[in-house]
Amino acid sequence: MTSAHSIEFFDDPAAVLDVAGDLLAAEPVVLSVIASVTHKAARLFASGWPRPAHPMWWAVVRDASGVVVGVSMRTMSEPPHTVWVPALPDDAARLLAHAAMDRTARAGEAPLTSANGSVPAVRAFTEETQRAMGGTVHEGRPDRLWEATRIARPDPAPSGSARLATLDDLDLVAGWFTVFHSEADVQAGRPPASEPLRIHGASDLIEEGTIWLWDVDGEAVHLTGMRPPAFGVVRIGPVYTPAEHRGRGYARAMVAEIAQRALEAGDRVCLYTDRDNPVSNRVYAAIGFEPVLDQVNLVVVPEAAAVSREI
Template identity: 45%
Template structure:
């Protein structure tokens, strides 16, 4: 198969070129689709986007779109995110980066494309590929309500942005620990205050509160893209775990999202058996395995 790579600087232009492809499998394509819409909304609000962001459309020799990806991560080393694509395209992408001097030391996304791309990056620049994290994307099938827990779900308020930020950061620290990295290694992935405020104002951050009204758990969701809403992060402070807060919050958030007409999905870290069992009990079913890969000397 002959493939061609088409890079776009404008997420709106990218959505125009790849929208039908993204919509054809909107759960698998959720990350790139939701980020593209979020960046397009920022641009419409007059917020400048990084000049070196790009959005990728892969076409076969008939002109049909057969893959997509992006480099829009706001945190170092700004890993590209690849959706499923032919192996030829994943290898060609690594060679294109190498040819134009674009340094890439980490690649995230769908297997096996992301592995083929990372392997070619390592071959061209030297080094080896290591797995930073194995993830699995799940979609909610039939929601199975958990045993009721005391308390209630409510939206986070703008005056709670500091607590939201702290718990987003703690979620990332837990992910580091589960992946065998030092706690805090991914702190740079926590959204900044303005981004957190935008998420709160959009009504996509919730707290589960105990019977005294105190927040004991956080569940968030991304804006719906092509009819799919992705839940995450999901975080309970250590001292509050084992009380049913997470299961009840995710079930209630999922019910609300479905009431809006959205399909619901989420990612799990394959190194966290507790969360994988929880989501399976709620009715989430595996869709595709993904990985965060790094190229080390």
């Protein structure tokens, strides 16, 4: 298709940071997912981490003058290996879709049936993939990005205190990761996913010092994760309280605690919520987080899959 933009693919995250680092640094909150994932992948590859079997690539988008205007990526380990699509002009998003489909076909990768990110760009990207493969489009979890520049701690605070998770907590952390997304779906009023989304590498995250637990009388009652800084921005998540411990203010206290630590360290702090989850949106607004932008996840269900579901 005709476009004033161009697309260049990368398999090396370090090369992406070299080429697109200025753009990521200029929009560190909006592009925090791309920045943090790319930084972590670069560190892992540099340490000798073997390349995973699932798709892992980045696409740098340039305008007619060669200036980098966007970075897309396909790095998620779980099917359908969702593509992250940044805010792009309509023609650039459509060009990205065609280039990604060409690459996917050549590499024998799973089809591009899921995209997440900026609403207009994701819709344009998905229209092109749907046009190529047919099927119907369904909207998945709607995300909202928030940032806090000041924190209002809960008063009174709940009992207990925050601590970093250790490898002694590995089974607990891994188990909570497994149920987190399905329980979040129910809380947002959606049926839980048929296959729970698993967050891989719990032991690595613990050893990185990115998993926090809220303890009450020696019992862990809540978990919050916090990604390491990428271009001066930390991103909080996941945030999980088991059902039997909810309603006591642990999530609010924990997020306020580690967000304040990040701000005092000189970092900016952000997080994502499910727009359909009234509990989390209310909690984070009360702490001091303010909405930055909304994002969308669109999924293409091929005709054959739709028919088999009906049968």
